[in-house]
Amino acid sequence: xxxxxxxxxxxxxxxxxxxxxxxxxxxxxxxxxxxxxxxxxxxxxxxxxxxxxxxxxxxxxxxxxxxxxxxxxxxxxxxxxxxxxxxxxxxxxxxxxxxxxxxxxxxxxxxxxxxxxxxxxxxxxxxxxxxxxxxxxxxxxxxxxxxxxxxxxxxxxxxxxxxxxxxxxxxxxxxxxxxxxxxxxxxxxxxxxxxxxxxxxxxxxxxxxxxxxxxxxxxxxxxxxxxxxxxxxxxxxxxxxxxxxxxxxxxxxxxxxxxxxxxxxxxxxxxxxxxxxxxxxxxxxxxxxxxxxxxxxxxxxx
Numbered sequence: 001x002x003x004x005x006x007x008x009x010x011x012x013x014x015x016x017x018x019x020x021x022x023x024x025x026x027x028x029x030x031x032x033x034x035x036x037x038x039x040x041x042x043x044x045x046x047x048x049x050x051x052x053x054x055x056x057x058x059x060x061x062x063x064x065x066x067x068x069x070x071x072x073x074x075x076x077x078x079x080x081x082x083x084x085x086x087x088x089x090x091x092x093x094x095x096x097x098x099x100x101x102x103x104x105x106x107x108x109x110x111x112x113x114x115x116x117x118x119x120x121x122x123x124x125x126x127x128x129x130x131x132x133x134x135x136x137x138x139x140x141x142x143x144x145x146x147x148x149x150x151x152x153x154x155x156x157x158x159x160x161x162x163x164x165x166x167x168x169x170x171x172x173x174x175x176x177x178x179x180x181x182x183x184x185x186x187x188x189x190x191x192x193x194x195x196x197x198x199x200x201x202x203x204x205x206x207x208x209x210x211x212x213x214x215x216x217x218x219x220x221x222x223x224x225x226x227x228x229x230x231x232x233x234x235x236x237x238x239x240x241x242x243x244x245x246x247x248x249x250x251x252x253x254x255x256x257x258x259x260x261x262x263x264x265x266x267x268x269x270x271x272x273x274x275x276x277x278x279x280x281x282x283x284x285x286x287x288x289x290x291x292x293x294x295x296x297x298x299x300x301x302x
Contacts, residue, residue: 001158002026004068006061006083007075008034010127011100013135015072016056017045018166026068028061034132035060044134066090070098070154077101077263080109088113096154098145102185102248103263104178105270110148117150120174122181124238126245139242142167146174179223183231184238185264186219187212189249190285193259193292196250200243203236211281212239218281222272249289256296261289 001023005012008029016027020043027043029035038058045052064086075083080101087097092115099106100121110118126139145155145168155170162168171177188199195201195208202208216235220228252259265286272279 001161002067002069003158004028004064004071006064006071006073007079008038008058008129008132009074009076010129010135011123011125012072012074013043013129013133014045014125014127014137015074017043017052017054017135018163020054020056021163022161025056027056027058028064029058030061032060034058038133041133044131046130046134046136047138061086064090066092066095068095070096070158072098072100074100076258077103077106077260078258080106084109084113092116096150098155098158099148100143101263102181102189102260103267104182105263105267107148107178113149115150117152117154118148119145119152119155120148120178121145121168122177126242128251139245140165142169144169144171144177146171146177148174179225180231180234182264182267183216183219183223183225184235185260186268186282187216187235188239189247189259190261190265190289191215192247193249193253194285194288196254198243199239199245199247203239203243215281215285218279219268222268222275222277222279222282224275253289253292253296258293258296259289261286261293265289 003019003023004026005016006028008027012027016025019025027038035058038056042053042055073083092113095115096117097115098119098121100123122144124141128136128138130136147155159168159170191202191212192199202212216232220231225231249259265282268282269279269286
């Protein structure tokens with residue numbers, strides 16, 4: 001299968017490395033310099049004490065022409081509008097697209113895309129990009145995907161042909177799949193970014209844990225979650241299993257980059273407003289992270 005992967009960040013590099021063992025991969029990068037480096041040296045993956053390099057074809061995304069069987073969009077949610085503007089310039093009738101963004105704010109952007117099929121997914125792996133061609137895989141997990149629009153034949157094929165150490169699981173209901181990840185992101189990401197702590201610290205510090213519980217309760221109330229205990233257990237399990245990890249939102253704040261707060265807490269606040277539900281804690285942490293983003297803009301411009 002010919003697979004295009006858009007985005008040369010940690011997730012794009014991770015997918016490029018693992019899927020290249022069974023498929024023809026083209027990695028589409030934001031900059032020509034990153035594509036040149038990958039073409040020269042390959043993609044290097046570090047996992048524990050092991051390090052392995054694989055040759056990957058890379059080109060700037062501006063050169064994308066829609067010749068792939070499936071395109072995996074592995075960029076941050078706030079980068080999607082510019083990506084979609086390029087995608088829509090090519091006929092997408094025979095194209096299958098898989099979107100791997102946090103939150104649920106991107107769903108409204110996918111409604112008017114006339115592709116053969118659109119899939120959405122969540123990534124439970126931990127990964128850090130150490131260099132333009134190097135990624136550290138520091139937390140093995142699973143990628144869960146579901147059909148958003150169209151038929152799912154190619155998604156099932158991709159799942160069945162995924163390498164065993166990098167499994168892709170097909171779920172029936174895209175909404176339930178994304179809500180489960182949204183709840184995790186809504187609780188863990190803003191709090192770790194606000195307190196500048198690893199995921200596990202939210203459990204270890206009794207005062208942070210109290211806040212975690214209250215933010216979860218508010219999120220569950222807004223989203224009207226059934227089986228609330230299962231969602232809470234999932235949040236706690238992920239905090240425990242990734243206890244040494246620094247969330248993507250924390251890393252964005254630390255490096256002065258934009259975050260995905262709009263797609264996560266921004267989406268929850270939209271739902272709260274539609275349902276006329278109060279969400280004071282969620283609004284507080286949404287506002288706090290937006291303020292941190294402004295501080296980050298000052299760092300970048302300085």
